[in-house]
Amino acid sequence: MERTLWRRSFFKASELLWAATEGQLSFGSIFFTDNAQSLEMADFILSETDRGYTTSDTFGVINRNITLGQYVKRGPLTTIHELGHHLWGLGEEYARSLGGKINQSASLPATHGNRIIPLTLSNWGVADSTFAGADVVYRNTAGGIETQTIATKSGLRITLNAPLSEDPRLGTSITVQWVIGVECTTTVPSHACVMEHSRTAAGTLNPDGTWTPAANPITEFCDDINHDPDQDTDQHQRWAKSCWARISTHPTRAFLAPGGHPGTGTPAGYLPPTWIEAQGDIQLALVLDHSGSMSLNGGTRLTGVKNGAKYWAKAAQANKQALSIIWYNHAVDVLVPETDFATLSDSDVDQIVATIQGQVPIGLTNIRDGLFEGLNQMVGYAADPPARAAILLTDGVHNTPPGSSMLEAIAPYRKDNASIYTLGLGSGSTLDISGLERLAKDTGGLSGAVADGTDEFAIRTEMIKFFQHILGGLVLADVRRLFAQYGHPGGLWPSDPELPFANRPPLADIMGSLGAATPDDLQTMVGDTLMGIDEVPVELGSTTAMFTSAFGDGVHAWLYLIDPDGNEIRYDDPSVIFGREFRSFEFASVDGPRPGIWRVVNIVPGNDKIHAGRQQTLAGIGDDKVRVGVELSSPDRPGPVRVAVVTRYEEVLTGLGVAAIVEPGKPGMRRIELSDADEPGVYVGYFDLPDGQYSGHVEVTASGANGFADVDHSMLHGEPGATDTWVANNPPFVRMVPIGFTIGRLPKPNPEEENRG
Numbered sequence: 039m040e041r042t043l044w045r046r047s048f049f050k051a052s053e054l055l056w057a058a059t060e061g062q063l064s065f066g067s068i069f070f071t072d073n074a075q076s077l078e079m080a081d082f083i084l085s086e087t088d089r090g091y092t093t094s095d096t097f098g099v100i101n102r103n104i105t106l107g108q109y110v111k112r113g114p115l116t117t118i119h120e121l122g123h124h125l126w127g128l129g130e131e132y133a134r135s136l137g138g139k140i141n142q143s144a145s146l147p148a149t150h151g152n153r154i155i156p157l158t159l160s161n162w163g164v165a166d167s168t169f170a171g172a173d174v175v176y177r178n179t180a181g182g183i184e185t186q187t188i189a190t191k192s193g194l195r196i197t198l199n200a201p202l203s204e205d206p207r208l209g210t211s212i213t214v215q216w217v218i219g220v221e222c223t224t225t226v227p228s229h230a231c232v233m234e235h236s237r238t239a240a241g242t243l244n245p246d247g248t249w250t251p252a253a254n255p256i257t258e259f260c261d262d263i264n265h266d267p268d269q270d271t272d273q274h275q276r277w278a279k280s281c282w283a284r285i286s287t288h289p290t291r292a293f294l295a296p297g298g299h300p301g302t303g304t305p306a307g308y309l310p311p312t313w314i315e316a317q318g319d320i321q322l323a324l325v326l327d328h329s330g331s332m333s334l335n336g337g338t339r340l341t342g343v344k345n346g347a348k349y350w351a352k353a354a355q356a357n358k359q360a361l362s363i364i365w366y367n368h369a370v371d372v373l374v375p376e377t378d379f380a381t382l383s384d385s386d387v388d389q390i391v392a393t394i395q396g397q398v399p400i401g402l403t404n405i406r407d408g409l410f411e412g413l414n415q416m417v418g419y420a421a422d423p424p425a426r427a428a429i430l431l432t433d434g435v436h437n438t439p440p441g442s443s444m445l446e447a448i449a450p451y452r453k454d455n456a457s458i459y460t461l462g463l464g465s466g467s468t469l470d471i472s473g474l475e476r477l478a479k480d481t482g483g484l485s486g487a488v489a490d491g492t493d494e495f496a497i498r499t500e501m502i503k504f505f506q507h508i509l510g511g512l513v514l515a516d517v518r519r520l521f522a523q524y525g526h527p528g529g530l531w532p533s534d535p536e537l538p539f540a541n542r543p544p545l546a547d548i549m550g551s552l553g554a555a556t557p558d559d560l561q562t563m564v565g566d567t568l569m570g571i572d573e574v575p576v577e578l579g580s581t582t583a584m585f586t587s588a589f590g591d592g593v594h595a596w597l598y599l600i601d602p603d604g605n606e607i608r609y610d611d612p613s614v615i616f617g618r619e620f621r622s623f624e625f626a627s628v629d630g631p632r633p634g635i636w637r638v639v640n641i642v643p644g645n646d647k648i649h650a651g652r653q654q655t656l657a658g659i660g661d662d663k664v665r666v667g668v669e670l671s672s673p674d675r676p677g678p679v680r681v682a683v684v685t686r687y688e689e690v691l692t693g694l695g696v697a698a699i700v701e702p703g704k705p706g707m708r709r710i711e712l713s714d715a716d717e718p719g720v721y722v723g724y725f726d727l728p729d730g731q732y733s734g735h736v737e738v739t740a741s742g743a744n745g746f747a748d749v750d751h752s753m754l755h756g757e758p759g760a761t762d763t764w765v766a767n768n769p770p771f772v773r774m775v776p777i778g779f780t781i782g783r784l785p786k787p788n789p790e791e792e793n794r795g
Contacts, residue, residue, distance in 0.1 A: 046111075047114045051065070051114040052310065054240055056308045057303070057305065058300075061308070066311060070314065070315050077103070077686060078665065079425070082105075083105045084105075085107050085688075086688070092123045094127045095123075097125045100479070101667035102684075104117075113237035115256065118232050125291055128281050129277065131272075131281065132217055132235065133218060136164070138159060139159070140157065140206065140207060140209050140210065146207065153189075154198075155176070155196045160194045170189065173214070177209050180763075183763065184203060231258065231259055232257070233273060240255045258300045282300070283295070317421070319359060319360060319423065319424070320360075320426065322508065323416050324364065325428050326343055326365050326366070329366075329368075329399065332433055338497075342494035346431075348395075349502055349623055352618075355379040357627060359380075361379055362415035362416065364415065367402060368404050373390075402437050403432065404436065404437075405444040425455060426456035427456065428456065429459040429505075430461070430474070430477065431460075432474070434468060458483045460475070460484075460486070461485075462485070471487065475780065484668065485778050487731055488500055494590070495591065495654075499654050502586055510661065511773045513575065513576075515655075515656050535621075535642075545606045557604055570587075570640040570653050577769040577771040578769040579633075579661055579663060580660060581630065582631070582658075585599060585625060585656075586625040586657070587640050587656075588654045593621070596640065599626045600639065659771075661771070666738050666773045668681065678725060681710070689747070692714055692746070696713075696714075696739075697709055698735075698736045700777070708727065712736075725779075737772070738773045739771075744766050745766060
């Protein structure tokens with residue numbers, strides 16, 4: 039029933055949009071999904087509450103959306119009103135607002151009745167008499183929001199018509215909103231503006247699907263003739279012009295303005311939209327380079343890609359994902375067509391892994407057709423999934439067919455709701471870094487880089503990070519060192535690193551041989567034995583958790599898992615899937631994990647001394663309510679890189695800890711803290727670094743019970759006497775998002791360096 043009501047609302051909104059734009063704009067295809075995987079790309083997010091808001095003039099920007107409250111199902115004019123903000127940056131034609139602080143130490147009469155709000159500032163540039171009839175949005179101590187109407191203002195005191203739920207001095211801040219009434223009209227209310235009204239001002243959509251027009255339906259934007267004669271609305275203060283004057287002069291989304299008052303009917307030529315409901319899980323495609331240049335550095339680049347591809351194959355089986363694997367050089371080879379890996383046996387996946395291992399480097403680099411084939415595999419497999427994502431790996435430059443460009447893939451990927459994640463291997467003149475960044479940014483994906491093309495371990499772990507991020511959220515990427523074999527109690531456990539899971543001794547036996555009574559005792563022994571241990575937070579409400587240990591430099595370790603209650607997860611536990619690739623990685627995938635701190639313990643078996651090696655623990659948490667989106671603005675010339683982060687727990691959050699960390703390719707790292715002081719919920723910071731190629735991650739920490747970012751806007755669209763909450767009641771969580779960017783103009787790519795084989 040919910041989907042039916044929303045479908046009817048959007049169909050009616052499309053018709054209203056056609057009328058409001060004089061037959062120039064309506065909805066074409068409406069893609070509907072109840073899966074949070076697509077939040078970054080969504081234009082509309084449907085709230086389970088009556089909260090609704092939007093960002094201004096940000097249509098088409100990743101992580102910028104319109105949130106519609108439940109009331110829009112019966113009042114579809116709200117969709118057009120919010121589109122006015124989102125598409126063209128239109129201001130309100132019904133209101134203007136001012137924010138103020140409460141004087142919490144003021145003395146009030148005993149009879150104030152929770153109706154008098156003391157202020158810290160008496161003069162907002164508005165006469166006291168003007169406040170009568172305006173509304174106050176009040177933030178109370180419990181994290182609630184209340185709206186009441188002002189009776190009078192006198193100096194430092196506002197008196198309300200009705201009491202608040204608490205002594206107003208306890209609150210934190212207020213917003214005063216003036217609802218100015220019908221401003222954009224001459225003699226008849228039918229010329230009132232969409233930006234003055236919402237909800238049922240055009241009409242009411244009844245539960246049975248019938249439409250009841252309002253007495254004077256509001257369906258048009260204002261023009262120069264009937265716009266705000268006293269010039270006191272937000273729209274005029276923002277643009278000093280009418281809505282149609284703004285729409286017709288918008289720098290990128292201009293439409294032809296009517297020659298006078300717009301008509302109030304529905305122009306001819308309207309066609310209803312196409313409604314598409316997403317089905318199933320997201321679809322993935324690996325698009326992998328095996329051109330001649332992948333043989334450089336002793337073939338370590340191709341080795342890293344192969345081992346990363348093996349992880350994707352085994353992890354797709356554990357996570358029940360649809361995946362295709364495409365290799366490309368000058369030609370394109372579909373190694374694995376789009377397949378539901380949950381249907382494959384272990385021997386099937388082992389055969390795929392063996393085929394991956396057999397790839398050799400040869401030929402030129404046709405990135406475009408590799409991407410085209412990845413999209414073809416996903417689109418041809420099953421129609422309309424919640425999301426599609428391809429990960430592209432290359433160490434070179436698109437150089438064939440002559441005259442073509444890999445950027446040709448952007449348009450079809452956007453059309454089919456697909457993102458491109460790019461990972462560049464190498465740097466400088468051998469890699470088209472800016473092109474890879476463009477592929478990712480314009481399709482809602484991410485770009486990353488491994489500047490040292492000789493580092494097989496780094497290539498593999500970056501591929502693992504991307505997999506975890508695409509499927510849910512990367513939680514931990516903490517680099518540890520496995521130490522040389524000092525103090526190892528030799529002979530106390532088997533020495534065969536390839537020992538199958540079922541034949542390994544329980545962790546309790548190993549702990550006993552080390553003299554560790556509890557997992558906490560193990561924590562103190564790291565560095566004394568061939569062992570690593572990491573802690574991973576898993577929040578309440580998580581649907582899945584995947585814990586991965588990646589190994590490098592000739593090391594292999596056994597992965598053991600301890601739940602938040604201190605219990606070892608046995609290898610035969612039916613609720614957990616364990617997977618491995620010798621001397622590359624081991625993982626454990628858990629459905630419905632218990633919330634709390636999980637421990638990943640890595641034990642290196644054997645009695646022979648080995649050199650120190652690398653181990654990295656990576657964890658991915660699946661939680662549809664938690665999504666983190668990152669937008670990077672990388673300049674073509676020397677200058678700062680803007681990092682913008684939007685995080686949702688159902689809706690956009692504020693009150694988070696957000697930082698970005700990059701490794702400049704030399705010892706040390708750079709860390710910046712991001713702030714949402716300018717726009718609630720949009721955390722922004724800048725890296726001002728020398729020219730070069732950078733990689734790292736964004737880290738988001740939520741303490742729990744954070745605030746909704748734009749509840750003020752929601753309440754300003756509400757009614758006097760309304761109450762809401764600005765507290766999201768989210769659990770504590772941590773997320774990390776891999777990032778990569780370039781500053782300045784690096785040497786132009788040299789396609790000739792690709793012609794190896």
